[in-house]
Amino acid sequence: MWQLYQFPLCPFSRKVRLLMSEKGIGYELQRENPWDGRDEFFHLNPAGRTPVLADHGKGVVLIDSRAICEYFEETVDKNPMINGSAASRAEIRRLVALFDENFFGDVTAPLLHERMKKRLVYRASPDSRMLREAMKLAHEHLDYIDYLIDNRPWLAGAQMSLADLAAAAQISVVDYLGGIDWSGHEQSKGWYALFKSRPSFRPLLAERMDVIQPPSHYADPNA
Amino acid sequence: MWQLYQFPLCPFSRKVRLLMSEKGIGYELQRENPWDGRDEFFHLNPAGRTPVLADHGKGVVLIDSRAICEYFEETVDKNPMINGSAASRAEIRRLVALFDENFFGDVTAPLLHERMKKRLVYRASPDSRMLREAMKLAHEHLDYIDYLIDNRPWLAGAQMSLADLAAAAQISVVDYLGGIDWSGHEQSKGWYALFKSRPSFRPLLAERMDVIQPPSHYADPNA
Ligand SMILES: N[C@@H](CCC(=O)N[C@@H](CS)C(=O)NCC(=O)O)C(=O)O
Ligand SMILES: N[C@@H](CCC(=O)N[C@@H](CS)C(=O)NCC(=O)O)C(=O)O
Numbered sequence: 001m002w003q004l005y006q007f008p009l010c011p012f013s014r015k016v017r018l019l020m021s022e023k024g025i026g027y028e029l030q031r032e033n034p035w036d037g038r039d040e041f042f043h044l045n046p047a048g049r050t051p052v053l054a055d056h057g058k059g060v061v062l063i064d065s066r067a068i069c070e071y072f073e074e075t076v077d078k079n080p081m082i083n084g085s086a087a088s089r090a091e092i093r094r095l096v097a098l099f100d101e102n103f104f105g106d107v108t109a110p111l112l113h114e115r116m117k118k119r120l121v122y123r124a125s126p127d128s129r130m131l132r133e134a135m136k137l138a139h140e141h142l143d144y145i146d147y148l149i150d151n152r153p154w155l156a157g158a159q160m161s162l163a164d165l166a167a168a169a170q171i172s173v174v175d176y177l178g179g180i181d182w183s184g185h186e187q188s189k190g191w192y193a194l195f196k197s198r199p200s201f202r203p204l205l206a207e208r209m210d211v212i213q214p215p216s217h218y219a220d221p222n223a
Numbered sequence: 224m225w226q227l228y229q230f231p232l233c234p235f236s237r238k239v240r241l242l243m244s245e246k247g248i249g250y251e252l253q254r255e256n257p258w259d260g261r262d263e264f265f266h267l268n269p270a271g272r273t274p275v276l277a278d279h280g281k282g283v284v285l286i287d288s289r290a291i292c293e294y295f296e297e298t299v300d301k302n303p304m305i306n307g308s309a310a311s312r313a314e315i316r317r318l319v320a321l322f323d324e325n326f327f328g329d330v331t332a333p334l335l336h337e338r339m340k341k342r343l344v345y346r347a348s349p350d351s352r353m354l355r356e357a358m359k360l361a362h363e364h365l366d367y368i369d370y371l372i373d374n375r376p377w378l379a380g381a382q383m384s385l386a387d388l389a390a391a392a393q394i395s396v397v398d399y400l401g402g403i404d405w406s407g408h409e410q411s412k413g414w415y416a417l418f419k420s421r422p423s424f425r426p427l428l429a430e431r432m433d434v435i436q437p438p439s440h441y442a443d444p445n446a
Contacts, residue, residue, distance in 0.1 A: 046367060047325050060310060066289070067316035074309045086297045087283060093290035102270050144269060 002027035005041065005052040007034075008209040009116055009176060011108050012065035012100065013051035014169035019069050019162065021200035023076045027053070035121055066096065069162055081162040092156040095163035103170045106137040107179065115177045120210060135179055142185040149187040168195045172204060176214040196221040225250035228264065228275040230257075231432045232339055232399060234331050235288035235323065236274035237392035242292050242385065244423035246299045250276070258344055289319065292385055304385040315379040318386035326364050326393045330402065333357040338400045343433060358402055365408040372410040391418045395427060399437040419444040 002020075004027045006013030020027055032041055034050050045052045045063050053062040062068045073082045082092050111134055114126035145167065148155050156163040171192060174180050182189040195201050196219075205219040217223035225243075227250045229236030243250055255264055257273050268275045268286050276285040285291045296305045305315050334357055337349035368390065371378050379386040394415060397403050405412040418424050419442075428442040440446035 047321055062313050063317040064320035067313045067320060070316060071309050071313045074312065086294050089297065090285050090290045090294045093293060094286040097287035097290060098270055 001055070001057070003030045003054050003056065004028070005030045005032040005044070005054070006050045007031060008204075008207045009112060009173050009212075010050045011104060011169045011173045014172060014204055015100075015162075015166050016051050016053065016065050016068050017204060018165040018169060018200050019072060019081060021203075022079045022081065022165070023072055024078055025072060025076060035117065066100065069096075073162075081160070081165065083159060083161065084157065088157055092161045092163045095156050096166040099163070099166040099170050103141050103167070107134050107141060108170050108173055110134040111174055111177045111179045115179075116209065116212060119212060131179070135181065138174060138179055139181070139185075142180075142182075142188045145191065146185055146187040149191050155191075164191075164195070168192060168201070172201075175218055176209070177212075178215050193221060224278070224280070226253045226277050226279065227251070228253045228255040228267070228277070229273045230254060231427075231430045232335060232396050232435075233273045234327060234392045234396045237395060237427055238323075238385075238389050239274050239276065239288050239291050240427060241388040241392060241423050242295060242304060244426075245302045245304065245388070246295055247301055248295060248299060258340065289323065292319075296385075304383070304388065306382060306384065307380065311380055315384045315386045318379050319389045322386070322389040322393050326390070329360040330357050330364060331393050331396055334397055334400045334402045338402075339432065339435060342435060354402070358404065361397060361402055362404070362408075365403075365405075365411045368414065369408055369410040372414050378414075387414075387418070391415060391424070395424075399432070399441055400435075401438050416444060 002025070004013060004016065004020075006017075006029065017027075032038070032050055032052070034041070034048055037048065041052075042048050044054065044061060047063065049063075051065055051068065053068050054060065062071055069081070073080065082089050084092075110130050114130050114134075118124045118126055145155065152158070154160045154164050155167055171180060172195075196205065208214075225248065227236060227239065227243075229240075229252065240250075255261070255273050255275070257264070257271055260271065264275075265271050267277065267284060270286065272286075274288055274291065276291050277283065285294055292304070296303065305312050307315075333353050337353050337357075341347040341349055368378065375381070377383045377387050378390055394403060395418075419428065431437075
């Protein structure tokens with residue numbers, strides 16, 4: 001059985017969970033806070049980051065969410081998520097990188113720092129200037145999603161792909177932390193509402209991160 | 224003909240150039256400084272980052288160095304660089320992520336900031352505390368390369384792979400900026416010396432970044 005080392009608000013772990021669920025692959029959760037710096041975890045992943053996916057019985061350890069997703073894409077046929085021509089696949093991977101790196105760096109990482117780590121680890125208050133800046137950048141990213149959805153049914157083209165899962169994973173974490181304001185983003189909001197009602201998404205929305213509570217609309221598929 | 228938008232010290236562009244050269248794919252260089260923020264460049268890549276690889280005649284634009292490398296892996300059989308079983312391919316991609324993200328973030332990005340951007344863009348002096356910290360982390364990364372090379376002929380296993388190209392690309396930029404001290408890293412040094420004499424590497428080592436000069440050993444395959 002696969003063991004997924006993660007914490008509930010790790011967006012990269014969420015992307016892996018969405019992919020595994022869409023493909024019907026079972027796994028168990030192992031709670032891991034990378035900021036605890038456990039020796040055993042560094043032994044598993046020298047980079048000290050979540051997600052790590054391990055099948056200890058088979059001696060397989062997979063590290064890095066993109067490497068994990070490519071692995072399942074290659075080994076499990078059901079519901080392909082990096083599909084189509086080489087150019088279509090490149091477009092999917094471009095968008096995955098955009099959400100994993102730019103959206104994460106601009107929006108998710110600052111929100112996790114200000115609203116999760118400062119509360120749980122540093123016992124400090126969030127810096128409102130940092131929050132404002134991250135939420136301003138969130139609007140720019142939602143504008144880009146609006147633009148994509150104006151031109152295509154799904155972010156990377158005609159079919160749902162890993163690009164949609166990567167984007168929804170990041171957005172769901174930011175929404176949990178109160179950083180998403182949908183006003184003026186009808187296209188993005190409609191696209192995201194589709195996700196909220198998917199069976200793969202329900203378990204994520206039901207989880208809570210320790211003492212941190214999401215806003216009331218967070219898990220509601222009609223809000 | 225492929226046009227590669229890049230600047231000489233962009234490590235991700237170097238990785239793409241190594242892969243294209245190993246696979247025998249021709250391209251022309253287009254100098255692009257992402258920090259100039261040219262409108263035309265944002266039009267090509269909304270993320271505003273190098274590398275971008277475009278074939279304007281065919282209307283193909285590829286973005287993100289990993290997406291570009293996967294594209295050529297899928298379309299050009301010669302010299303496969305993400306090869307072997309699904310588990311081997313996952314190990315290659317884990318290491319690519321480690322060098323693209325951790326090595327880059329810990330070492331290459333601070334050195335590019337302190338020794339290139341401050342000189343060319345901000346006209347400021349480097350911060351010696353930041354340089355010391357980056358060079359300390361470089362040692363830790365070289366320790367890990369030593370460990371890999373003690374156990375395997377190439378970084379990800381029995382054959383040269385994209386992991387080696389990703390690592391060599393980052394290291395070559397840091398070496399150009401005077402940030403690599405090989406003492407105590409014989410295994411890494413020997414592995415890197417192999418690269419320096421490869422035909423794919425020679426053109427990179429011959430290039431210069433504006434007024435910034437590399438140390439004398441930089442392009443010497445025997446040093
Ligand atoms: N490229 C990695 C990124 C993983 C990552 O940044 N994980 C964060 C948690 S959301 C982490 O473990 N950070 C701790 C650290 O960087 O030390 C992936 O896609 O898996
Ligand atoms: N994941 C991207 C990273 C590209 C990247 O960070 N490029 C740097 C130059 S080395 C850049 O353009 N930075 C400008 C910016 O982030 O605004 C890739 O692999 O292509």
